[in-house]
Amino acid sequence: VKTLDLTVYENLRLENIQKMMRAKEKSAKVIGTYCTYCPRELILAAGAIPLSLCGTTEVPDEIEMPRNLCPLIKSSYGLAVTNKCPYFTLSDIVIGETTCDGKKKMFEILKSKGIKDVYVMHLPQMPDTKASLALWLEELRNLKTYLEKKLGITITDAALREAIHITNEESRARQRLFDLNKRKPALLSGLDMLNVSYQVMFLADPQESIRIIDDLAAEFETTAVSSGDETPEKRILLTGAPVGVGSEKIIRLVEECGAIVVAMENCGGYKTLGLRIDENNRSDPLLLMAQRYLKIPCSVMSPNRGRLDLLKTMVCDFQIDGVLDLTWQACHTYNIESYFIADMVKSKLGLPFLQLETDYSDSDVETLRVRIEAFLEMIE
Numbered sequence: 001v002k003t004l005d006l007t008v009y010e011n012l013r014l015e016n017i018q019k020m021m022r023a024k025e026k027s028a029k030v031i032g033t034y035c036t037y038c039p040r041e042l043i044l045a046a047g048a049i050p051l052s053l054c055g056t057t058e059v060p061d062e063i064e065m066p067r068n069l070c071p072l073i074k075s076s077y078g079l080a081v082t083n084k085c086p087y088f089t090l091s092d093i094v095i096g097e098t099t100c101d102g103k104k105k106m107f108e109i110l111k112s113k114g115i116k117d118v119y120v121m122h123l124p125q126m127p128d129t130k131a132s133l134a135l136w137l138e139e140l141r142n143l144k145t146y147l148e149k150k151l152g153i154t155i156t157d158a159a160l161r162e163a164i165h166i167t168n169e170e171s172r173a174r175q176r177l178f179d180l181n182k183r184k185p186a187l188l189s190g191l192d193m194l195n196v197s198y199q200v201m202f203l204a205d206p207q208e209s210i211r212i213i214d215d216l217a218a219e220f221e222t223t224a225v226s227s228g229d230e231t232p233e234k235r236i237l238l239t240g241a242p243v244g245v246g247s248e249k250i251i252r253l254v255e256e257c258g259a260i261v262v263a264m265e266n267c268g269g270y271k272t273l274g275l276r277i278d279e280n281n282r283s284d285p286l287l288l289m290a291q292r293y294l295k296i297p298c299s300v301m302s303p304n305r306g307r308l309d310l311l312k313t314m315v316c317d318f319q320i321d322g323v324l325d326l327t328w329q330a331c332h333t334y335n336i337e338s339y340f341i342a343d344m345v346k347s348k349l350g351l352p353f354l355q356l357e358t359d360y361s362d363s364d365v366e367t368l369r370v371r372i373e374a375f376l377e378m379i380e
């Protein structure tokens, strides 16, 4: 694989903080989001800047959250209340969803602190029922009304359709980049793939991030033609809880042990990329969005068959040799759902499978390394 100069992307992200501050001086509004279920199109159509508030950095245990809580929730909360995240500070409003129990209760406390306007959407958790669709559509309508009142604007259908086009383009570009690793040998390490796709999520202008990803993918597509490297590689698919820069230790360990994370199914990876809205469909754009978001195969959904279907396709498309399922400590949904993933990967696909439960600290790195080495030895 070719190594990228990641400082370019890191610098872009940092420069964007200044850009956002200048935009705010000219009265632009920034809206922080915490989850893939947040309807980004509504924020774009409102003329505001959507910003992912990641929660991928370890925070001290002193914050008023239980110690044995998912590190992602602790991080999201800790960065907010300690004012250590420039993106949270920049946000005028933050939007949360009732996904897992930990997150929804965390949002209650965050709201009670009054540091920011916190708006929480009620996410139904049975993806296929009419009642869920009706409820989620109503939630989208409520968010639209909230944003219109709060920002003193009107969100038109035309603006929503334009926003749908932008988010479709974002998904198309990201998929183009991720698809580079369908080739054998893979073109990019999992760490580089994560770094680039993560850093560009913080750019204020979606067109800029689309262009950067397209340019990078185009560059690699050309390189691949001239590459004659046929070195055998162990190709790993990472599934499970979300990973970002700061919480990438599992990817780092896998690659230090000589394998490559060629594909990531989790949020930030492939989870939503295929769920694009048909831009020729003239139905109510909010209905199209509600239908699309309910298809996201997150473990908070019950049942969550979409994840199994997506994994099956990815194992085939990326010529996967083994599947690694990451569970953040105290995440019940991913932890328990691992039963179905293990069953499918081992019994139906006949591949080595490993579930790892960990947090953001480095205290278990050597134990994890031993387990990953043993897992990789199972791959011929």
Ligand code: SF4
Pocket (backbone or CB within 6 Å): 034, 035, 036, 037, 099, 100, 241, 242, 267, 296, 298, 299, 300
């Ligand atoms: S894993 Fe589920 S709850 Fe977490 S960010 Fe993704 S969609 Fe949201």
Ligand code: SF4
Pocket (backbone or CB within 6 Å): 070, 071, 072, 073, 099, 100, 101, 102, 103, 241, 242, 300, 328, 330, 331, 332, 333, 334
């Ligand atoms: S990893 Fe699990 S517990 Fe943590 S925020 Fe996501 S769904 Fe909730």
